[in-house]
Amino acid sequence: METFAIEGGKPLSGSLRIQGAKNAALPILAAAVLAEGQFYIYDVPYLKDIDVMLEILREIGASAKHVDGCVDLDTSSVSVPVIPEHLMGQMRSSIFLAGPLLARLGEVTISRPGGCDIGERRIDLHLAGLTALGAKIEEAEGYITFRTKQLRGANIFLSFPSVGATENIMMAAVLAKGTTRICNAAREPEIVDLQNFLNAMGARIRGAGTDTIEITGVPRLRTVSYRVIPDRIVTGTFLLAAGVTQGHIELTNTIPEHLTALIEVARSCGVEIKIRHDIMEIKSMSRPRAYDRIITSPYPGFPTDLQAQLMVFLSLAKGTSVIKETIFEGRFKHVNELARMGASIYVDLGSAIIRGGNKLTATHVEATDLRAGAALVLAGLSAEGTTCVSQIHHIDRGYERLELQLQQLGADISRVSI
Numbered sequence: 001m002e003t004f005a006i007e008g009g010k011p012l013s014g015s016l017r018i019q020g021a022k023n024a025a026l027p028i029l030a031a032a033v034l035a036e037g038q039f040y041i042y043d044v045p046y047l048k049d050i051d052v053m054l055e056i057l058r059e060i061g062a063s064a065k066h067v068d069g070c071v072d073l074d075t076s077s078v079s080v081p082v083i084p085e086h087l088m089g090q091m092r093s094s095i096f097l098a099g100p101l102l103a104r105l106g107e108v109t110i111s112r113p114g115g116c117d118i119g120e121r122r123i124d125l126h127l128a129g130l131t132a133l134g135a136k137i138e139e140a141e142g143y144i145t146f147r148t149k150q151l152r153g154a155n156i157f158l159s160f161p162s163v164g165a166t167e168n169i170m171m172a173a174v175l176a177k178g179t180t181r182i183c184n185a186a187r188e189p190e191i192v193d194l195q196n197f198l199n200a201m202g203a204r205i206r207g208a209g210t211d212t213i214e215i216t217g218v219p220r221l222r223t224v225s226y227r228v229i230p231d232r233i234v235t236g237t238f239l240l241a242a243g244v245t246q247g248h249i250e251l252t253n254t255i256p257e258h259l260t261a262l263i264e265v266a267r268s269c270g271v272e273i274k275i276r277h278d279i280m281e282i283k284s285m286s287r288p289r290a291y292d293r294i295i296t297s298p299y300p301g302f303p304t305d306l307q308a309q310l311m312v313f314l315s316l317a318k319g320t321s322v323i324k325e326t327i328f329e330g331r332f333k334h335v336n337e338l339a340r341m342g343a344s345i346y347v348d349l350g351s352a353i354i355r356g357g358n359k360l361t362a363t364h365v366e367a368t369d370l371r372a373g374a375a376l377v378l379a380g381l382s383a384e385g386t387t388c389v390s391q392i393h394h395i396d397r398g399y400e401r402l403e404l405q406l407q408q409l410g411a412d413i414s415r416v417s418i
């Protein structure tokens, strides 16, 4: 078992290039099965979830190599319409293969997906969307089989703008007969990246980034080379790491417009952020100010994936802040661990009230999920003494060797096997 040992209290400094976005790379790799042949996908991060996706792709007949950040993928021989249960259980994003495999093979069997334990993670919108496109669905003994003779375009209204359901429906609809309109679609930048990838393959999609996406089916798609966008959640995590250590860092390969909500909050709290093209310079020389009300919401609102990291930052601020979590009800598991480090946080009805100003103290804490784990690392960077964060396999699902990236910025952090 591996643990991070962090000697806190050092301001971060220096420059770091941001990794490609996990949440863009995963659906893009799944979408590649919509065409037959050779793909080169650049800036794919080295993460556990990406390894699982590549393993699933190999199991269904593709060949895949990940070299120097580029995935070299040949989808010519994809022929197996079953996602193995042990892989499906390891990562929720395996559900992304339902849409594209159904479109390519006319049939796919999956089991209920796994992933971070951050609340009930339903797939009803994925199932309803694929049914609307003409899939017949059978569910038995934990397996779900989708079958179709020919997918057909449809008008689909999502009762909630689910990121994954929007992407799954887009991928199934590109080869359907006729036009599909997704209303109340999610607007996340990763959906725009998926649209750009699919359109480069010859798809006809418009509207990603707005709440209505229109997909006109085409008979076939071609292979392409493509570069994945930078990871906005990783960018935001490092921005907040500079904030909690009162550091001065530069992040390159960023898209600052993808982080408008965080930048607004961080600036109001006193962090200086300068933007030049794809470079962000972050300087935080004094204790942050509190922020009275942050509500996580679908993009362009404040991202749920940065809520835990922001909570660490606000627990060091002068004054009381409130964060309301509206996306995942189980996303306050870091609160108990932060309290053990001296933070004063009270949770009531989906809101966390953070009384800032306490110095955090080093201790042994446990990562309960990916972003909670990242938040505990930030807490460790700010606390005096040695913080040990265990269960870091959660963190490895979303951050590419986080300890090496932080070391590059001068942090004293190491991965220890125990």
Ligand code: UD1
Binding pocket: 022, 023, 024, 026, 092, 093, 120, 121, 122, 123, 124, 125, 126, 127, 160, 161, 162, 163, 164, 165, 186, 190, 304, 305, 327, 328
């Ligand atoms: C994606 C991101 C994840 C992020 C989340 C919200 C990827 C790989 N993961 O997850 O990092 O935290 O968006 O920004 O891109 N829901 C339903 N029925 C469904 C699907 C979702 O009720 O069929 C609900 C969920 O329970 C949740 C909400 O919708 O409350 C948001 O989920 P969704 O947007 O689908 O998130 P993911 O795509 O799983």
